[in-house]
Amino acid sequence: MDPNPAYPTEKTYGAFLHRELSVSWLMLATLMGGRHRLDPDLLNRQFSYLDLGCGHGLNLLFNAAAHPRARFYGLDLNPTHIAGARAKAEALGLGNVQFALADLTTFSEGRPSTGPCRGWPEAYDVVVAHGLASWVGPAVREALIAAAGSLLRPGGIFYCSYNTYPGWLSRSTLQMLSVEEALRAGGSTSAAGIRKAADTLLRCMGSEDNVWPLGHELPGLRSQIEQFQPLPEAYLVGEYQAAHQPLYVGPMHRLCRAHGLTPIGSASLPELFPELLDPGRRALVMEAVDAPMREVLFDLAINQTFRRDLFARGACPPSTPWWRRTLADLQLHSCAESGDDRDAFDTSLGRLGLDPDFVRTLKEVLADGPQSLGWLMEQASLDLEDALMRLAVLAGAGVIGVGFPTATPSPGPAIAGFNQRCLDQITAGEEIGALLSPVLLQPVNVNLLEAFFLQVADAGLPAADLAQLVWMGIGMAGGNVKDPEGQPIEDPEQALSHLQDFWETFAAGRLPVLRRLGIGNAGAPIPAA
Structure with missing residues (x-):
């Protein structure tokens, strides 16, 4: 390893989860983009996934729990990151994920023959690098892209996100x-x-x-x-460290093409559809002489700050019948709380509005259970392009979750065990902050109080007793009940009152969403407040 790496390792980075690193989300984005065929059956079989610069490894851990037949690998230069990732994998009972303290530059010509990764696969179906390309210097960046190009199987996909100009100019x-x-x-x-x-x-x-x-x-x-x-x-x-170098999309895509990686879209779903732009900006972007120039103009038109690019090693466009059939089978799930009446959403393209009646009706229908995209197109008389653009906005905003047809056997029981171990870790003070949806095969954010209440929500007790149990649990964990400003509530009666108020809001809004997404006992009645 380089004793003076281009990226500083004397400090640890925060532990964050990103839905865009989920295999199911990458599959969805690739499918919606329509430029490369990635068969959803991949989700139901063995495959391999490599994270270059995995940090604390949370994204790998959730992917490993979602896909127990697959194998996941992560490397990072920071020993604290790797030690913590290995400890969490053991605590969460995951045996299909490996972490190594290694320098990605040793992978630029394929799997190294020596070192901690020498026994890893020679080729991968998915390679990801979140944020890393703009956090390192030019030499390491080129080694990163070379590694992705040499390690991907033909037809495999590479997710590469990075900070960009012009949004980073100021x-x-x-x-x-x-x-x-x-x-x-x-x-x-x-x-x-x-x-x-x-x-x-x-x-x-x-x-x-x-x-x-x-x-x-x-x-x-x-x-x-x-x-x-x-x-x-x-x-x-x-x-804001010294090695950080935001990038323009043109040079970055040329570098990727030089290593056999073809751009196939974005994991930021609305960015798949420049048609969503207002007429003036849309005309500017669509007048580009070719696809690379269209990406350049698109970033200028939206003042792009962060890209989540997708590439394929050997892009293979799907046939139209297969593409339409596979899209029609997508399962739509409501992620909206009962009081969520939004019909306009903030995106990187700006604030995008959808027909209020369409959004309201869709939320009401999906609250009773999932429906397919094909059903939606038929019921709402939508053509495919219109349906995909609406789906991109709603899924990107987290109003709708998108799943693929259920795998056989269902991963639900194994994921339930994983989620219980996550709850135990979260309530003990570990930084996890999410549970895994067996419906979406993606992490769903859960805060500390929600985690405590999920531990007892199915106990069949009145709300006051649930609040008492949570209050005791927080105390046993060495914590405090805190007010909305984050200050400890010392008075027990005030603390219990705050917990009961929280439960009323949680039980009416967030808890039904979590249960629709397969988190917790979906058939259990919600105790009355």
Whole structure:
């Protein structure tokens, strides 16, 4: 390993889950894009999946639980990340995932013949690298792309996400100043240095009454700085460290093509459809002379900050009959709470609105059970393109979940055991923050209080008794009940009252959604508040 890597390893990065790294989501995005045939039967058989720069390994752990017949592999340069990932895999009872402390540059010509990965597969069906391409220098970036190109099986897919220009043009001022602060402090980028740099930049922009030149040139910088203030420190340090180099899509795609990787779409579903743009921007993008230029113009039109690109090694477009049939079989599940009346949604393309009657009716129907995309097209008289664009917006916003026809045998019982172990870990203070939906085969976010109540929700007890059990459980775990501002509630009666209020809201809104997604006992009655 390089003792002075291009990416700093003296600090650990936060543990985050990303639905886009789920095999089922990658399958969905590839299918909706229509540029490469990836058979959904892959979900029901053995396959191999490699995560280059896996961090704490949470995404691999959830994938491994969702697909027990498959094999998952992750490598990272940070020993703390790898040690923690191995410990979590053991605690969660997963035997089909392996982690290694290794340098991805040794994979640039295929699997290394020595070192901790020498016994790993020579080729993979899926390779992913989340955020890594823009967090390293040019040499490591090229090694990353070379590794993906050499390790993928023909027909395999590569997910590569990265920070991009032009959206990062204004933010690059903050990175530059953060690095300067770090150099003067004699160390690497720190959260304190980033916040000091942010304060300095705000001063450099002037005031609302007296805007300075930087404020005129970068009018959006102030709101960007204000938005990142509450973000975790580990995330900020990673985003604004010295090696970080946002990329333009044109050079990045040329690099990938040079290593045999063909662009096939995006894991950000609305970005599959530039037709969703307003007429002026849509005309600009669609007038591009070829597909590569269309991607360049698309990023300029939306001021792209982060791409989730999909590539194939040997792209093979599906036949139209197979594509339409497979899309029609997709299962749609409601992820919307009963009080969710949204019909417009924030996306990277801007705020996109859908017909309110269509959205309301679809939510009502799916609340009673899943339906297929083919059924939706028939009932709503939608052509395929229109249906896919609506689905991209609703699934991207988390209003609808999309699953594939149920595997045989069902992974439900094994996933239920995994979820129980996750609940035990979450309520003991471990950073997991999600449970696995056996319906979607994707993680579903769950906060700490929700986890405690899920532990007791099927006990058949009145709401007051459930609150008492949760209060006792939090105390036994060494925690405190906290108010909406995050402050501990010391008075027991106030704490119990807060827990009962939380339960009423949870039982009426979030809990039915979780049960529709197969989390918890779907047939159990919800105790009355």
